Amino acid sequence: MPVLLDGLDQFKHNAFKNDLPIPDVIDTSKHKTVTLQVQQFEQFLGLYDQNGLPLNTTVWGYGTGQHSSYPGPTILAYEGQPVTVNWQNKLPVDGHLLPIDMSIDIAEPVRRPLEAGFIPIVTHLHGGHTKSAFDGLPTQWFTQSKSGPGGIGPREVGPDFVSSTATYDNDQQAATLWYHDHALGMTRLNVYAGLAGFYILQDDNRLDLVKTGILPSGPYDLGMAIQDRAFTSDGQLYYPAFKGDPLPGTEMTVGDVVPETFYEAKGDGAASIVPEFFGDTILVNGMAWPKLDVAAGDYEFRLLNGSDSRFYVLKISDPNVAVHLVGTDGGLLPDAKTVIDGDGIQEDNEYILIAPGDRLELVFDFSKLDGGDTVRLENVGPLFDPFKGLSDDGHLLGGVDSAGSNDPVGNIMQFNVDTSLKAFDAKVENGTILVKDFVDLTTDANQDGVADSANYVRNLGLFEGTDEFDRVTPRLGKAEAGIVSTDTTGESGGDFGPLSFTAPVTEKPLLGSTEQWNLFNFTEDSHPIHLHLPQFQVFEKRHIDFLDTNEDGIPDDTNDDGLISYGAGSTPDYTQADIWIGDKVTLRPEETGLQDTIHVDPHEMAAVVSTFDRLGDYVWHCHILSHEDNEMMRPYTVVDPDLLV
Structure with missing residues (x-):
């Protein structure tokens, strides 16, 4: 059993x-073509050994050489100015930093096998309005091409795969x-190893807001990527996989x-995916x-x-x-919303909810503070449990323990006020x-429950079952009224039931159409659902x-x-219908504006509206x-209506 670095001790x-x-910035107004290499290296992550000496951690990352x-x-990119990025896989051919579960649906090269140390990668621009060929789909991966135990030759x-230049x-x-990386069955591992970075898109409107002093800019505009991790006692990344x-x-x-059941089939030494991961x-x-x-x-x-x-509250x-909340996933809100009023009174409903994959643009006002004051950004989300929702006053639902100010995961960072700074x-x-x-x-x-802009409505489901080894396996699928099917391959048809990633495509929006997707969560946990291509709005x-x-x-x-x-009403009558759509849930400010990721709580339906404008x-x-790596992903295809028979 590995010896772990104690997160509580590190925090104290x-x-x-x-x-x-502050990551380096590549300004594409000066460089229209960028080469980014994926490499392995050591980096100081703020960890120390028992003697107080700094520990370096082997990580993966992107760089320019x-x-x-x-x-x-x-x-840093600009609206209307295309950017070409040449993504290169320069990882050493000596295997992954983390254990790989070979029993799930995974990117599995044949000529450049995982067992020989080759690593498939592919980069997805999350939130980007991107052509399919350059989207970074999970099956568009590519390995290293350098020599190694697997031999020499092309990747x-x-x-x-279409191209590694997007x-x-x-x-x-x-x-x-x-x-971030998006390789099939390995996204969680590749991102955990370090493969992520910001892509900031500017336009004339935002630049005008900066010019007129409405929004901060320059050193007053900073990206902050929040991630939880765990480490071994020597400071190396730790991801649980073995029994x-x-x-x-x-x-x-x-x-x-x-x-x-899994170990009986694969052996006690086999690596397995776990239902969720929470670091300390x-x-x-x-x-x-x-x-x-x-x-x-x-x-x-x-x-x-x-x-x-991990969800953060x-x-x-x-x-x-x-x-003040000024932007969400897809950019600026129509108008700013104050989410914490700074009146000197701590109120239960003053919090910021951010789910995995989400981005929020927030303006913090420290003007009431004095030099030497310290302020912490704290987390009162779940300690080491899945998120199951929040009450109106900000308390966790589902009997989940909340992180506190003395818990390592109850703290994000600290701001120190320095009045000598301008x-x-x-x-x-x-x-x-x-x-x-x-x-x-x-x-x-007309208040009919369908957005006026929508040409078509789909009912889709979030399900949770088990795989062939009885492991918990979340899936997506169809949720139309009609015939129930438990066949995840999709071969038996049906209108309602979970589907595997490899089942035939069931969602085929027409090019140029605007659709309403009603996402029904039939599981016990909350799920942040992300659509590639469009920015949608929560209806x-x-x-x-x-x-x-x-x-x-x-x-x-x-x-x-x-x-x-389906039935409609807040008091279900199961003699009349099987699923009842009840009262509205008030949307939080973080769920307004343009979104590409929306969390759906247990016993909740989220309706989103988006236009599909790329084939x-x-x-x-x-x-x-x-979850994504363990079957909770489905393909969809935007089709040309002129080519339909």
């Missing part, structure tokens, strides 16, 4: 000791995007969450619990939740700090207009009721007629990476 002795790293980093360099590529058109509004491996923060091991150490931009010296003024912080499974330790006074406040021509896709004039969320008496992860057909039916193959999936 080393938190807020090291400065927040001589210098690589985790996170990778921030790419091996995935079945849908062109990003940047034909969307200013937004905080990010790039006796401890699960950080708990008394359990992998063998407690992976059934014996919080990194921001690759540094454990960093600090940032700030002036007594305004800053824009672009927050990214780059964690595997963020609060500010000093109630005199105000926070302060920036942003003009933004609650209600400030940020996007004058925002197009709202969510109007429903509504509603509570849903259903029964699952046999706990197979599929709602009961309560009258045994072989069909699933080709894409995917939609849960952005809990342990």
